[in-house]
Amino acid sequence: MSNDQADPLVNRDTPIPVVSITNHDDPSAPRTPNAGDGSSKRLSASKLKEKLESLGDNIGKPDSPNRVSDRLFTMLLSQVLPSQDYDDHVQVKDRRSRQYVDRPSFSLPVMSGNFRRFNARIGVAFIFENRLIRLFSWRQPTQTLSFLFVYTFICVEPTLLVVLPLAACLFFIMVPAFLARHPPPPTHLPTDLYPLSGPPIAGARTIKPAPELSKDFFRNMRDLQNSMEDFSRLHDAVLAFVTPLTNFSNEALSSILYLILLFTSCLLFITAHLIPWRFVFLFLGHAVTISGHPFMQDLLISQTSTTLISEREHEARGFLLGLSKTDIELETTPETREVEIFELQYRALHDEQGEYEPQIFSPSPYAPLSPSRVAGDRPKGTPFFEDVQPPRGWRWSDKKWTLDLLSREWVEERCVTGVEVEMEGERWVTDLHYEALSESENGSGRKDQKKEKEKLKKRAVKEKEEREKEREVLRRAWEGSVPSRKGEWRRRRWVRGVERVPVTNTVE
Known part of the structure; x- marks a missing residue:
């Protein structure tokens, strides 16, 4: 199989990224400087590669691309990793799982190598993300409307959902692969038929990882960087909204919310089969897709809409607070x-x-x-x-x-x-x-003990009698009949x- 048609999957819809090196000498400098800011230098991917290769030449023998990339990622990871080791407790390994035991521990070279391999192959995820953005932002209305039709059919007949992966494999993987082996001849006549018969006239298309320190490699790094920022912002926004309601910082508010969720769960457990879920998902899908239209986006971000949403949110929180103060009575007496x-x-x-x-x-x-x-x-x-x-x-x-x-x-x-x-x-x-009690008891019953000791010859019997005597002494001492x-x-x-x-x- 020829590798002439091998090509990495990379998101190439945006311009080639540049690397921004911030001047950290100034503490007041922003973390993400602008393009015209004099406190930062901007290097393209090719120039950065030349700089790193020249760095290897200055050291001595020229480095290979792998060694140059190793040095680059080691430098980046050294800035990310903390200077102290906060893992004071060694985690006990589970000997029952050989897969867990055999996994390597943290190592900077291994981390660098795995990151390079991961970054060279993650382009397909960013392509999928970019196409979803284009689909739901109505860049091409025909594609979005086609998606709505397909989604409507699936909501009306959910059994078609099992056909969707097979259809996606046919139309998005196998058909493009066939067209790559049977490309149309160069022609300007629209009446020419497409040659679907005959031997293939091009090599099979394969997918390879993005070469290290290439433009596609840095495109993946750019998208990975932006995805981490998007996840961090989404994570913080969800926590900022959910945590005050559910962490019982306001016990009355969290208690009323807990009761509402509990009552709703019990109600859905009984009546969930009566809800027309097909139309519910159909309405939600169409509402989410339509909200991404540019007209709807302009309407949602307008000052009137923003004020209305803020007022409704404030009213909802006020309703919950009032309900919690009216119906929730917390225990004010502390535990004793x-x-x-x-x-x-x-x-x-x-x-x-x-x-x-x-x-x-x-x-x-x-x-x-x-x-x-x-x-x-x-x-x-x-x-x-x-x-x-x-x-x-x-x-x-x-x-x-x-x-x-x-x-x-x-x-x-x-x-x-x-x-x-x-x-x-x-x-x-x-x-x-104890010694005084034993002597007092021995003085009163010494004759009886001598007679018993002469009769008892076995060691086990002697020990048993001594234990019984000791219990009797303690009992009499408790009752006060023996001077103590x-x-x-x-x-x-x-x-x-x-x-x-x-x-x-x-x-x-």
């Missing part, structure tokens, strides 16, 4: 919770006659069998009551702390063992010294109410 703090006091184990001294206010009771206590860690907290702060996003609703008089309840809820609970007074929950020795730590619980802090929106 109760927080706790434990006052811990310490006394040395050997100082039985001494007084407990204040140590710390901790969020945990520092129970005898707590993990931090078993690990030998000191309790964490603050030494002063005034330093205790509410949780983040909350504020105090009570003026002061209140002592929890139901100490036994929180002890039982946490399954705290080995402590003595005061049912009256200051409600201290004090540790019990207080341990090192004691604590009591304080509570205080908090309420959630409402977040107010700041309008910039």
